[in-house]
Amino acid sequence: MEFIDLKSQYGALRTSINERIQRVLDHGQYIMGPEVKELEQALAAFTGSRHCITVSSGTEALLISLMALDLKPGDEVITTPFTFAATAEVIVLLGGKPVFVDIEPGTCNIDVNLIEAAITPRTRAIMPVSLYGQVSDMDEINAIAARHGNLPVIEDAAQSFGASYKGQRSCSLSTFGCTSFFPSKPLGCYGDGGAIFTNDDALAQACREIRIHGQSARYTHTRLGVGGRMDTLQCAVVLGKLERFDWEVAQRKLLGDEYRRLIEQTCSGQLELLEVKPDRDCVWAQYTVKVPNRDAVQEALKQAGVPTAVHYPRPLHQQPAYATPQTFVHSETMAGRVMSLPMSADLTAQDQIEVVKALAASLKFSAQQ
Numbered sequence: 001m002e003f004i005d006l007k008s009q010y011g012a013l014r015t016s017i018n019e020r021i022q023r024v025l026d027h028g029q030y031i032m033g034p035e036v037k038e039l040e041q042a043l044a045a046f047t048g049s050r051h052c053i054t055v056s057s058g059t060e061a062l063l064i065s066l067m068a069l070d071l072k073p074g075d076e077v078i079t080t081p082f083t084f085a086a087t088a089e090v091i092v093l094l095g096g097k098p099v100f101v102d103i104e105p106g107t108c109n110i111d112v113n114l115i116e117a118a119i120t121p122r123t124r125a126i127m128p129v130s131l132y133g134q135v136s137d138m139d140e141i142n143a144i145a146a147r148h149g150n151l152p153v154i155e156d157a158a159q160s161f162g163a164s165y166k167g168q169r170s171c172s173l174s175t176f177g178c179t180s181f182f183p184s185k186p187l188g189c190y191g192d193g194g195a196i197f198t199n200d201d202a203l204a205q206a207c208r209e210i211r212i213h214g215q216s217a218r219y220t221h222t223r224l225g226v227g228g229r230m231d232t233l234q235c236a237v238v239l240g241k242l243e244r245f246d247w248e249v250a251q252r253k254l255l256g257d258e259y260r261r262l263i264e265q266t267c268s269g270q271l272e273l274l275e276v277k278p279d280r281d282c283v284w285a286q287y288t289v290k291v292p293n294r295d296a297v298q299e300a301l302k303q304a305g306v307p308t309a310v311h312y313p314r315p316l317h318q319q320p321a322y323a324t325p326q327t328f329v330h331s332e333t334m335a336g337r338v339m340s341l342p343m344s345a346d347l348t349a350q351d352q353i354e355v356v357k358a359l360a361a362s363l364k365f366s367a368q369q
C-alpha cells in the first residue's frame with residue numbers, strides 16, 4: 001500500500017495528461033505558455049477569487065504575498081508553530097519576525113482566541129494555516145484583522161485546496177490565499193508549483209510583477225522580485241488533474257468520514273480523531289489521528305505494511321532556525337502524538353478496512369509494551 005497513491009490517479013488521467021504535456025512540447029512555450037493563463041482562469045473560477053497567480057511553489061506563493069505587502073525587517077507576522085517550516089521561513093527571509101500563537105488541540109489550527117493578545121504596533125499580517133486540509137475560523141480572524149487597522153490576512157492553504165468554509169472555497173477567504181501543487185497535495189503537479197489568490201487588483205498586479213523579477217514591462221524592473229514562475233508543463237499537468245478534481249474532493253470527504261466510522265467502531269477510546277468543525281468541509285490532505293505511544297504504533301504498522309507519516313514531529317519554536325524560549329503546550333503535545341494514515345482519492349474501501357484493522361492491532365500491541 002502507498003501512503004499517497006499517485007500511480008492510480010495518473011492511470012485514470014493518463015490520456016488527458018499525456019496529451020496536454022505533448023501539446024506543450026509541440027508549441028514549445030515552456031515559460032509563461034498559454035496553459036499558464038488557462039490554469040489561472042480555471043483556478044480563479046474554482047475558488048471564486050478574482051485573481052490567481054501561479055508561482056513556482058507554495059513557499060514562493062507565501063514569499064511573494066509578503067513581498068507584495070512590502071514586509072519590512074522587524075515587521076511581525078502572527079502564525080502558529082505547528083506547521084511546515086515554509087510558513088515561518090518566508091517571514092524570516094524578509095527580515096520579519098514570526099510571532100507564534102498556539103493551536104487549538106481539536107483541529108490543530110490556530111487558536112483564534114489567542115491572536116488579539118499577540119498583536120503589537122509591529123504586526124503587519126496574520127497568517128493562519130489550514131492544516132491537514134481544514135480551514136481555520138477565517139470569519140473570526142478577518143474580524144480581528146479588521147479591528148486592528150485592516151491587517152492583511154494570508155491563508156497558508158498549501159494543504160487545503162478544495163476545502164471549504166461556510167460554503168466558500170479555501171484560498172478565497174482573505175487578503176491572500178496561498179496554495180501548493182507539490183505532488184502529494186490535494187491538487188498536485190509533477191514537480192513544484194503553487195498559486196496565489198486575491199480579490200485585490202493592486203496586490204494581484206504586485207504579485208505578477210514580483211514573480212517575474214519585479215518587471216512591470218519587459219526589462220523594466222519596477223520593484224524587487226524573484227524568479228518565481230510556474231512552468232507551463234506543470235500548469236498543463238494541473239489542468240489535466242482538474243478534470244476529475246471535483247470528484248476527488250468529494251471522494252476525500254467520503255474517505256475521511258469512512259475512516260472516522262471505521263476507527264470509532266474498531267479502536268474506540270484508544271486514540272483521538274481530529275475535530276472537524278460543522279461549518280467546514282475538510283479535504284484531508286493527510287488523514288491525521290492522535291495516538292499514544294506513537295513510535296511503537298508506527299513501527300507495528302510498518303511491519304504490517306501500512307505506511308504512515310508525522311506532520312510534524314517538532315513545532316517550529318523548538319527548531320534551531322526559529323527557536324524561541326516560549327512554550328506552546330498544545331503544539332508541543334500534538335507534535336508528539338499526531339500520525340497520518342494513507343490517504344488519496346483512489347484509496348479503496350478494502351484499503352481502509354486493512355489500515356484500520358492494522359491500526360487496531362498496533363494500538364493493542366503498543367499498549368502492551
Ligand SMILES: Cc1ncc(COP(=O)(O)O)c(C=O)c1O
Nearest residue numbers: 057058059084086087158180182
Ligand atoms: C503548511 C504548508 N505551507 C507551505 C508549504 C510549502 O509548499 P511547497 O512545498 O510547495 O513550497 C507546505 C508544503 O508542504 C505546507 O504544508
